[in-house]
Amino acid sequence: MTRRAGAPRSTRPDATARRVPDIDSTDVSPEADGRLRYRVIHDQLKSAIALGNIAPGLVLLEGPVARIFGTSRVPVRKAFEMLHAGGLLITFEGRGYLVARADGSAPEPLRAPISEEALGFDRPPEPLDIPTNAERIYDSLEAAISLGIVFGHFRIDESNAAEAFGVSRGTVREVLNRLRDRGLVEKSAYSHWLCGPLTARAVRQDYELRTLLEPAALRASAPTLPREKLEAALRDIERAIDDPDTVHAAALHHLETTLHDTFLAGASNRKLLATISHAHMPLIVNHAFYDAFRLHPEMGTLTEHRTVIELLLQAKFDAASEALAAHLRNGETRTRQRLKVLAVLPDPNLPAYMQRIA
Amino acid sequence: MLPLTHNADSFVYLEDAMPASLIGTEESWAWLLAPELSGRVALQADAAIGAIDAALAVEASGLMRFGDIGNLSIEEIDALIAILIDFKRRGHFAGFWSSFAEAAQLMIANKVAIQSIWSPATIELERAGLKFRLARPREGYRAWFGGIGISRLAHGRVLDAAYDYLNWWQEGWAGATVARQGFYISNPERSRAHMDAAEWSYWYDGARASADLPGPTSKHLVPLGQMRDGGSYLARMSRIAVWDSVMDEHNYLVRRWTEFMRS
Numbered sequence: 001m002t003r004r005a006g007a008p009r010s011t012r013p014d015a016t017a018r019r020v021p022d023i024d025s026t027d028v029s030p031e032a033d034g035r036l037r038y039r040v041i042h043d044q045l046k047s048a049i050a051l052g053n054i055a056p057g058l059v060l061l062e063g064p065v066a067r068i069f070g071t072s073r074v075p076v077r078k079a080f081e082m083l084h085a086g087g088l089l090i091t092f093e094g095r096g097y098l099v100a101r102a103d104g105s106a107p108e109p110l111r112a113p114i115s116e117e118a119l120g121f122d123r124p125p126e127p128l129d130i131p132t133n134a135e136r137i138y139d140s141l142e143a144a145i146s147l148g149i150v151f152g153h154f155r156i157d158e159s160n161a162a163e164a165f166g167v168s169r170g171t172v173r174e175v176l177n178r179l180r181d182r183g184l185v186e187k188s189a190y191s192h193w194l195c196g197p198l199t200a201r202a203v204r205q206d207y208e209l210r211t212l213l214e215p216a217a218l219r220a221s222a223p224t225l226p227r228e229k230l231e232a233a234l235r236d237i238e239r240a241i242d243d244p245d246t247v248h249a250a251a252l253h254h255l256e257t258t259l260h261d262t263f264l265a266g267a268s269n270r271k272l273l274a275t276i277s278h279a280h281m282p283l284i285v286n287h288a289f290y291d292a293f294r295l296h297p298e299m300g301t302l303t304e305h306r307t308v309i310e311l312l313l314q315a316k317f318d319a320a321s322e323a324l325a326a327h328l329r330n331g332e333t334r335t336r337q338r339l340k341v342l343a344v345l346p347d348p349n350l351p352a353y354m355q356r357i358a
Numbered sequence: 359m360l361p362l363t364h365n366a367d368s369f370v371y372l373e374d375a376m377p378a379s380l381i382g383t384e385e386s387w388a389w390l391l392a393p394e395l396s397g398r399v400a401l402q403a404d405a406a407i408g409a410i411d412a413a414l415a416v417e418a419s420g421l422m423r424f425g426d427i428g429n430l431s432i433e434e435i436d437a438l439i440a441i442l443i444d445f446k447r448r449g450h451f452a453g454f455w456s457s458f459a460e461a462a463q464l465m466i467a468n469k470v471a472i473q474s475i476w477s478p479a480t481i482e483l484e485r486a487g488l489k490f491r492l493a494r495p496r497e498g499y500r501a502w503f504g505g506i507g508i509s510r511l512a513h514g515r516v517l518d519a520a521y522d523y524l525n526w527w528q529e530g531w532a533g534a535t536v537a538r539q540g541f542y543i544s545n546p547e548r549s550r551a552h553m554d555a556a557e558w559s560y561w562y563d564g565a566r567a568s569a570d571l572p573g574p575t576s577k578h579l580v581p582l583g584q585m586r587d588g589g590s591y592l593a594r595m596s597r598i599a600v601w602d603s604v605m606d607e608h609n610y611l612v613r614r615w616t617e618f619m620r621s
Contacts, residue, residue: 152613197613199432200606340608358617 037075041065042082045119049088053120054099057107060089061096064114117268133167134174140165141175144351145184146284149196150339151347153358156185156193161353183278194357200336202281207332209279210260214328215321217264217272218308222317224266233258234309241302249291256283259305259324263312289338300330359507360524363541365477366499366594369411370492375471385493387411388418389472396450400464400473403454405615407602409438410500411474414599416441418497427600432607439614443621454619458482465490477540481578492587498599499588503544537561539574542591564590 045065048054060080062073069076080097083089087104089097094109101107112118141161148154156176162169176193179185185195236255240247247255260276260283267273289295304327311320369390373381377394390399390411402408413427413434421441424434445451452470455461462482464470475492483490506527508520526532533549536542538561543549550558557572559565564586571580588594605611 150609197610199610200608201432204606336606340604340606342609358613 037069037071038078038082041069041071041075042079044121045079045083046086046088048120049083049099051120052102054118055110055112056099056101057110058099058114058118059094059096059109059111060099060114065119068114068116068119133171137165137167137171138175138178142179142184144354145179145195147288147348148350148354149184149198150288150342151197151345152356153197154195155355155357156195157353157355158193164351164353181278183281197358198281198339200339203335203339204332206279206281207328207335210276211325211328211332213272213276213279214260214264215325217267217269217276218324219317219321220268221264221266222312222320225263225312227313230309230313233263234306234313237302237306237309240297241299241306244296244299244302247297249287252290252297253283253287255297255305256286259308286335286338289342298334301334304330359505360527361503361505361544362527363536363543364501364503365541366501366588366598367474367476368493368495368499369473370465370475370480370483370490371472372465373489373491384496386418387414387495387497389493390415390474391419391421391445391450395472396448397452398469398471399451400453400455400461400470401451402461402474403456403619405612406604406608407500407502408454408474409611409615410600410602412442413438414495414497414500418495428603429605430607430611432610435607435611435614439618442618446618446621462486478574480540481573485578494588494597495599498597499594500600500602501595501598502602538572546591560586562591564588564593
């Protein structure tokens, strides 16, 4: 699952962004160049205009575009200037820029709300800020909690976690709130953060939801999937089928997120995608299971993935989404069986901020 | 998986320790929770099996009803554990055993008067000269079976050896050996060749021992004239209340049962 898709857009105040303007002064390594905000904004807009995904004449204003990218206006201004210099944007008698026609001529101004769709993005742009403290600790907290809930019911101690990570309690709270959106933690009536225990019922309910929603999302997303992406995914899965013993937990997790997250992301219904990402607990269980036992993937999972990808490549989108539904039904059984097996494992070493209730 | 050993379990009690209120009534799992026996009851510690015995006792006592004792829901597990913790806090349980040897010892040491039991323990109780009965509960037995599966990683010689081992289990000698511990095998006819007629009649037909018979080890003998509680194979196996199972919520059950054990 991509957590970025589900994570709230940057809440970094403008003042901070102005202190660190369009160049990330803390990281000047060459590969950081691609992360320069103005450049990413420029490249994304440029390609959307070139592909004809943005209506000619659309009036682009710094503020709304900055909001979409989750940045301050500064890098947007710079990107606009570069696009203007390249002839893709033109000035006019009003505030902002117009998107030029393909031949470079000036259309009539088109004043429309600026949304991700209006900017021609088939998925939300990656947030451009450097990782905040919250983002840095998100993975660790998610991993500890995902593992913990398989083994019991825990309270998460905010101040203990803040100390462990060397961040403020507010930062821990921000991450826990995001994990609550994902359904991984809950807040008690006394404002205690609680998680687990993971039950077969929760797994079944997640699968029920996924079986209803993922095929619909795939059906909507399938026509947008580039052939190269599908071919690459097919190569990955073929390689795994040929030599399953080389596929470790992390690689399997990648195969899973490709099918169950990346391939669905082209669906334009954001609510649908957000709901699906909240039902991805089974992926976490399976990851924990494969990781704990150092297992290699089970052949049924791999061949079912292959079937879906092959159907997508043949543009048989209905059949692909049916195959995905069948895969999820089988996955439910497999995951429930794995959950039973996890009961015989001794408790793992969990961080001190995970305090066992039961 | 190749199904092999199976049996129908219940509980065992010391006849002389039973209160008048229970003697003469039909044996029931409810006896495990009878207030008259408080402080003299033991259950097995294993979550998967112990919880089913406990659920049978709770339902038989009229404390709650379960949809399917072999596949408890989360709410049923919570309610069951709450009842058990309540009994435990009142001092109802004298112990929890993890092996049949421990179970036998609890009774031989006179700590408990009634407890769930596995068949081999009864032979220890006989050896100790205790006057006990293996119950034939009116609600039925808790049945179980065990089997052997082969890892998908077994290949070549290892795989051949694994099949040889499965075949050895089915050749009859192993079946006769587990029969002397009170268990049944999935292909009993093969075992018949490894048992004499008197042994077969005692273990499978529920008949009185017509001679001293060999027990599970050379130290144990089934004395002439003895008869098993519960009757023949057919009589036992046609009175099954529930089969042991790894429930859907097994994980949750194990965690909650552990709380009960620690309470």
